[in-house]
Amino acid sequence: MTSAEHFSDVTPKTIRIAAAVLIGPDGRTLLVRKRDTQAFMQPGGKIEAGEPPISALARELEEELALVIDPASATYLGNFSAVAANEPGFEVQAELFLLHISETVSAAAEIEEIQWIDPNGDGGLVLAPLTRDQILPFYRNAFLTRNAP
Secondary structure, eight states: OOHHHHHHHHSOEEEEEEEEEEEOTTSOEEEEEETTOOOBBOSEEEOOTTOOHHHHHHHHHHHHHOOOOOGGGOEEEEEEEEEOSSSTTEEEEEEEEEEEOOSOOOOOTTEEEEEEEOTTSOTTOOBOHIIIIIIHHHHIIIIIGGGOO
16 A cells, blocks of 8 residues: 555545524524434534535535525634544544524435534534534624523
8 A cells, every 4th residue: 555545545535614603592503304314413414516605505505404594694713623524534624503493394305313502511412523512612602601691
């Protein structure tokens, strides 16, 4: 085995996605679970070649949740990465946006289940590593602690 082959064995492949911290009127956040998987995660999906992340997010939210958003209403939160929940050997890199919504959403396309949870906890759900280790702790620290009494 060459060093290049060895390097590719240990370097995770990357999945680029756009994802949202969707916050409802009651302050809960929406998580989704794809069909035939266990872990809940932020809604969103893969960014196509040449597609701006916010456009990918708008497309995915409409496909998966029947949610039409105004891209101008989204706040960019940054890039987050973790081991992919459903693709062994892959790392997911997410361009993350914050959106406050009041619309009703429903599972569509490959989404099997949706759950609204208090972002201070895990809702008793199995969470994807990106959601559990990066996104929810970031959201709690950046937005919830400064609103605490």
